[in-house]
Amino acid sequence: MKPSVPNIRQVAEYAGVSVGTVSNVLNRPDLVAPSTRERVQAAIKELNFVRNDSARQLRAGRSRTLGLVVLDISNPFFTDVARGVEEIANHNGLAVIVCNSDDDTEKESSHLDLLNEMRVQGVLINPIEGSDKKIEMLREHGTPVVLFDRQAASEGECSVAVNDLLGGRQALTHLIDTGHQRVLFLSGPFHLRQVQERHEGAVAAVEASSTPLDLDVMTTPTPNVTTGRSAGDRIAAMPPSTRPTAVFCANDLLALGLLQALTHAGLQVPHDIAIVGYDDIDFAAAAAVPLSSVRQPRQQLGRTGAELLLDETTNPDHEHQQVTFEPELIVRRSSDLQRS
Amino acid sequence: MKPSVPNIRQVAEYAGVSVGTVSNVLNRPDLVAPSTRERVQAAIKELNFVRNDSARQLRAGRSRTLGLVVLDISNPFFTDVARGVEEIANHNGLAVIVCNSDDDTEKESSHLDLLNEMRVQGVLINPIEGSDKKIEMLREHGTPVVLFDRQAASEGECSVAVNDLLGGRQALTHLIDTGHQRVLFLSGPFHLRQVQERHEGAVAAVEASSTPLDLDVMTTPTPNVTTGRSAGDRIAAMPPSTRPTAVFCANDLLALGLLQALTHAGLQVPHDIAIVGYDDIDFAAAAAVPLSSVRQPRQQLGRTGAELLLDETTNPDHEHQQVTFEPELIVRRSSDLQRS
DNA sequence: ACCAGCTAATGAAACGTTTCATACAACCTA
DNA sequence: TAGGTTGTATGAAACGTTTCATTAGCTGGT
Structure with a gap:
């Protein structure tokens, strides 16, 4: 046939x-x-x-798809966001094109080019530092762009974010309150705004505290389970006298890897080292030692982002909004000596 | 401007x-x-x-995108597959549209309709039972469809799968060898072929064994962490005399939820109950008790699927292939009394 | 001086829709 | 009966590319 x-x-x-x-x-x-x-x-x-949708959209001028550009599709945080986006998009008869930038400017750029050629209705992006020109270009072509997990720089654009400064502060305040004096911030690459701000929040908490506290930083190239593990190996190898007593991780993947390596090296969490993660992905609660983590409203982030985007495309008197959610620290065993 | x-x-x-x-x-x-x-x-x-890509593809007849339809985008197993697909697709200048069917026939169907309208180059799908007609329809319209994580029924189509029968057998053989006599198969919905075959493999292993063994089944509506937790609650509530001594889970999400609930209820894994999961997602190794699991070549699955799809679209004398990979049981502490 | 064989560039047709101005009835109203 | 109104259907133009047959301008060989 x-x-x-x-x-x-x-x-x-x-x-x-x-x-x-x-x-x-x-x-x-x-x-x-x-x-x-x-x-x-x-x-x-x-x-x-x-x-034939090509013909239809050729005439209509725009396609019926939304572009979503995330840093790492393997990170459950982003799939949860994606779910939120998809929910809203499907509800409006739109498809979602999920693109993975892998924190690589080139990749991000070529994805944006493709989305631009496709004349997608709009793009929801967690931008890498320095991709502003490409985004501006999309906008000039009439494609609305909404930033997510990143506060907009100006009022001329929409964004949905979670207050990372506050999240960092919450984590460190908690560690200060539980008596830690040598804390390590296990960081992702510092060109990521999220990372910067979580760190900044942590620093602010330290400065606001009356008790002295050392806050060191260890940077990883990509914040995933594997790099978390190798960071854990390095930390476990430190002499107990200089080793941190608590580690605040830039995300849960790092925290999970770290936890695994520390346990493997025979260290007790939280007794020898306490851990606080970030994102509170579903797996945090199911970890070897249930993980304390700064929770973000993941699906909500995606839903709101998609809604802003749709409003911008369909509503003629759309007003740009910068939505910010509040994170919430969830304390579990990994940072709670009492409980374990 | x-x-x-x-x-x-x-x-x-x-x-x-x-x-x-x-x-x-x-x-x-x-x-x-x-x-x-x-x-x-x-x-x-x-x-x-x-x-303008619409115009281009209107002329060309086909778009420059691939459709990927998965059961559950929240499951890291599928995101790993998606990564594999994306890798190959991007390498060939194609974008990937990821659709979530959520094991819902309606959703799947409307996604396929959309992909059809878009005249995507091809579709890679993990089909739900009974979606054959829709798939046939896509094919009639000249859109190649490759089945993944599901063996093709006939030689007239391409598929990439992992031998689920073997996986089930490996898991149960391992549990039999370690002396278990009351095993529970914590299952997803039985209309999923994967679930059926993993169960079938488990049964085969039991039948092939000389020692008697009870193999019960507990079914969950959706195999995720949450349902795994509630299954765990039910299992923990059983009297020790009838309670299974080992649970083989249809996937790792169930296993992680189960583990969490059992631990919470004060049961020791593996002493009181051993657990074997399926997929060996990255989080399995990082779990409260590192999880034994049947490993599947996740990215490979995606890559091969995408390659078959591309071959089918570009190679005039393409020959349909049914690729099957072999799973591998990874034994960790959750099912290993010796080690813990 | 003529033709053959190139390389470059052209112009129009085609892809499959949607949209919009128009046409045709049929029905009402004054 | 003329003029409006309403409900339905039509046909052609337009969307922005790609493709392909054609032409134009050279070069070099006879």
Whole structure:
């Protein structure tokens, strides 16, 4: 059987109507008399007609897809966000193109080019430092862009974010309160705004405290489980006298890897070293030692982002908004000596 | 600044050449004299021209995207597969549209409709039972479909899968060898082929064994961490005399939830109950008690699937293949009394 | 001086929709 | 009966590319 792809003209012919009428049946059925409508619908079914979206969007000017660019699709934090986006998008008959930038400017750039060529309705992006020009370019072409997990720099754009400064402060305040004096910030690359701000928040908490506290930083190239593990190996190898008594991790993947390496090296969490993660992904609670973590409203982030984007595309008097959610520290065993 | 979207004609005018020449610069630069080529490229840059993909694909007949339909994007197993697919796709200048079916026929169906309208190059799908008609329809429209994580029913289609029967057998053989006599299969919905076959493999192992063994089944509606937790609550509530001594889970999410609930209820893993999961996602090794699990070559699955799909779209004498990988049981503490 | 064989560039047709101005009835109203 | 109104269907233009047959301008060989 040959791949038969009938077009709207053939449907029209088969049903004995004009092309315009078929289009009307498809797009504004109420403009068509019931009897003709049925005839056309029967023809569509009979011929197995499927509308060609390229042609439709060529005419319409825009496609029916949303672009979502994330740093790391393997990170459950981002899949949760993606779910939120998808929920809203599907609800409005839109598809989502998920792109993975892997914290690589080149990749991000080529993804954005592709999305631009596709004339997507809009783009939701967790931008890497320095991708502002590309984003500006998209905007100039009439594609709205909403920043997520990153506060907008100006009021001229939409963003959804979570207060990372506060999150960092919450984590460190907790560690200070539980008596730690040598804390390590296990960081991702500092060009990520999230990382910077979580660190900044941590520093602020230290400065606000009356008790003295050493806050060191160990940087990893990519914040995932594997790098967390090797950081853990290095930390475990430190002499107990200089080793940190608590580690605040830039995300939960690092924290999980760290936890695994420390345990493997025979160190007790939280007795020897306490750990606080970030994101509170589902796996944090299921970890070897249930992980304290700064919770972010993940799906909510995605939903709100998608809603802002849709509003910007459809609402003529859209007003740019910078939405910020508050994080919440969830204390579990990994940082709670009492409980363990 | 108004959203200015120049088209190829304006570029041609600006550069003082014909439309066809601009198109040639874009698609077959070697056919164009260097001096003109440069002039056109300058014009493109100057005007900020971005090719309109709808128009391009309307002419070309097919889009430059691949569709990937997965059961649950929150499951790291699937994101790893997605990474593999993306890797190959991006390498060939294609974008990937990731769709989440959530094990819901309606959702799957509407995703497939959308992909069909988009005239994607091909679809990689982990199909739900009973979606064969829709898939057949896509094929009739000339869209190749490759099944993944599911053996093709006939030789008339491509598929990449992992031998689930073998995986189930490996898990149970291991539990039999370590002396268990009351084992529970903590299952996902049985309409999923994967679930069926893992169970079948487990049964086969029991039948092949000389020692008697009870193999019960507990079914969950969706195999995720949450349902795993509630299953764990139920299991923990059973009297020790009838309670299973080992649980084989249909995937790692169930296993992680289960582990968490059992630990919370004060039961020791593996002493009171041993656990074996499936997929060996990265978090399995990082769990409260490192999880034994049947490992699948996740990224490989995605890569191979994408490659088959591309071959089917581009190679005129493509031959359908049914690729099957072998799983491998990774034993960790959750099922190893010796080690703990 | 003529033709053959190149390389470059051109212009128009085609892809499959949607949209919009128009046409035709049929029905009402004055 | 003329003029408006409403409901339905039509046909052609337009969207922005790619493709392909054609032409134009050279070079070199006879």
